[in-house]
Amino acid sequence: MQIMTLTRRAMILGAAASLGGCSALSSINEAATPLDTYDLSPAAGSGAGRRSGVTLLVALPNAPASIATDRIMVKPSAAAVTYLPDARWSDELPALVQSLLVRSIAGTGQMGYVGPSEAGPMPDLALLSRIDAFQVEVNNAALIAKIDVSLTLLRDSDQSVIKTAAFQNEVTAGNDTPAAIVAAFQAILDTLLPQMATWAAKG
CATH class of the missing domain: 3.40.50.10610 (ABC-type transport auxiliary lipoprotein component)
Structure with missing residues (x-):
């Protein structure tokens, strides 16, 4: 899913605020949706010099x-x-x-x-x-x-x-x-x- 533009995000946030009690159900649905997981890799510095x-x-x-x-x-x-x-x-x-x-x-x-x-x-x-x-x-x-x-x-x-x-x-x-x-x-x-x-x- 692509990142929403600021204008579109503002519209969605405004709509979410008007939903009131629906937000709890939305949160439950989002929590049940698996997210892609990303890791990061180390990068060693210089090995020059005495141990x-x-x-x-x-x-x-x-x-x-x-x-x-x-x-x-x-x-x-x-x-x-x-x-x-x-x-x-x-x-x-x-x-x-x-x-x-x-x-x-x-x-x-x-x-x-x-x-x-x-x-x-x-x-x-x-x-x-x-x-x-x-x-x-x-x-x-x-x-x-x-x-x-x-x-x-x-x-x-x-x-x-x-x-x-x-x-x-x-x-x-x-x-x-x-x-x-x-x-x-x-x-x-x-x-x-x-x-x-x-x-x-x-x-």
Whole structure:
């Protein structure tokens, strides 16, 4: 199903508001409809340099409630939020991004152990992250995938901040199908994940 234009979406939202009690039945029907599920792939950073025995645990990223879901968010305007009607991520976005970070950093081969903070040995370092944007923005006829993630590396022993950095990029989707939109997100990650992985692995 293609993304609705802003005008058509506004008409449908206005009609939905007038339906009153019908909205609950509509929600039940939508919940019963299976959605196509899309995954994203890790991309390791540079493997150059000596391997260390450092242990790194990656915390579950913080994210606004509108992003912290398994739905693919669309912003038709600065204040409006909606979601692709027939597609979802393979997991809630914070968990998906955490997994991508773990696998990308581990893929550098420069650290002794990399894993999620929910399990693993006592860490030397901890990686905190905040997802500020992970959405499709509608700009005239263009659909632009946008990702903005901030990382903070901590020394676990005293919780002191070692360094912090922000990583962001955007890519215009080839068309308005879910597959094309997900491909745009993956294109961004193919650039950002190696940068983030190399940055974190250098400690």
